[in-house]
Amino acid sequence: DAKTTQPTSxxxxxxxxxxxPCNHSTISGNEYVYWYRQIHSQGPQYIIHGLKNNETNEMxxxxxxxxxxxxxxxxxxxxxxxxAVYYCIVRVANRDDKIIFGKGTRLHILP
Amino acid sequence: DVKVTQxxxxxxxxxxxxxxxxxxxxxDHENMFWYxxxxxxxxxxxxxxxxxxxxxxxxxxEGYSVSREKKERFSLILExxxxxxxxxxxxxxxxxxxxxxxxxxxxxLTVV
Numbered sequence: 001d002a003k004t005t006q007p008t009s010x011x012x013x014x015x016x017x018x019x020x021p022c023n024h025s026t027i028s029g030n031e032y033v034y035w036y037r038q039i040h041s042q043g044p045q046y047i048i049h050g051l052k053n054n055e056t057n058e059m060x061x062x063x064x065x066x067x068x069x070x071x072x073x074x075x076x077x078x079x080x081x082x083x084a085v086y087y088c089i090v091r092v093a094n095r096d097d098k099i100i101f102g103k104g105t106r107l108h109i110l111p
Numbered sequence: 112d113v114k115v116t117q118x119x120x121x122x123x124x125x126x127x128x129x130x131x132x133x134x135x136x137x138x139d140h141e142n143m144f145w146y147x148x149x150x151x152x153x154x155x156x157x158x159x160x161x162x163x164x165x166x167x168x169x170x171x172x173e174g175y176s177v178s179r180e181k182k183e184r185f186s187l188i189l190e191x192x193x194x195x196x197x198x199x200x201x202x203x204x205x206x207x208x209x210x211x212x213x214x215x216x217x218x219x220l221t222v223v
């Protein structure tokens with residue numbers, strides 16, 4: 001079973017920041033938080049990952065709480081192309097680890 | 112641009128046929144994975160491999176086998192296709208340790 005809990009769906013106005021929450025209350029000390037998204041009819045796309053510190057790249061920012069039990073993915077200026085299902089995943093970084101996908105959050109960007 | 116390439120975007124096969132789904136990556140990644148995706152069930156892991164000639168069962172390996180003869184290629188085999196194997200199949204690869212996964216565009220297989 002997936003180790004994360006996400007809202008089923010969210011709406012966000014175009015141009016605004018989209019904040020997607022994720023709960024991972026049973027996360028272990030050696031587990032990373034990863035975010036992926038899947039646009040309709042495409043394969044999932046890696047967005048960002050982090051362990052303890054907040055992370056930022058060209059796509060998004062990842063904010064992880066100090067106790068690491070939850071995180072938020074932030075898309076700073078959402079566009080219609082950001083409409084997708086967003087998956088939050090926890091994963092141990094070892095050789096034979098594998099991703100277990102949950103149901104994700106369906107994000108609708110509204111014009 | 113680095114990528115994972117799946118040989119077919121759409122495939123229609125008959126029940127009982129042997130089906131090969133091919134996946135090639137050009138990133139020199141050690142790990143490769145096969146998932147299937149069905150409405151309401153999400154992405155489910157079929158098999159994965161973390162080295163040439165190595166394979167590990169995922170959550171739903173029944174009815175499937177895999178082959179990893181070369182580092183860049185990971186094949187999914189349906190020995191005798193059945194209608195309940197109609198699905199979207201997604202291949203992915205990653206570097207060992209903390210790398211993110213890169214997914215292919217998927218193969219939509221219909222078994223009639």
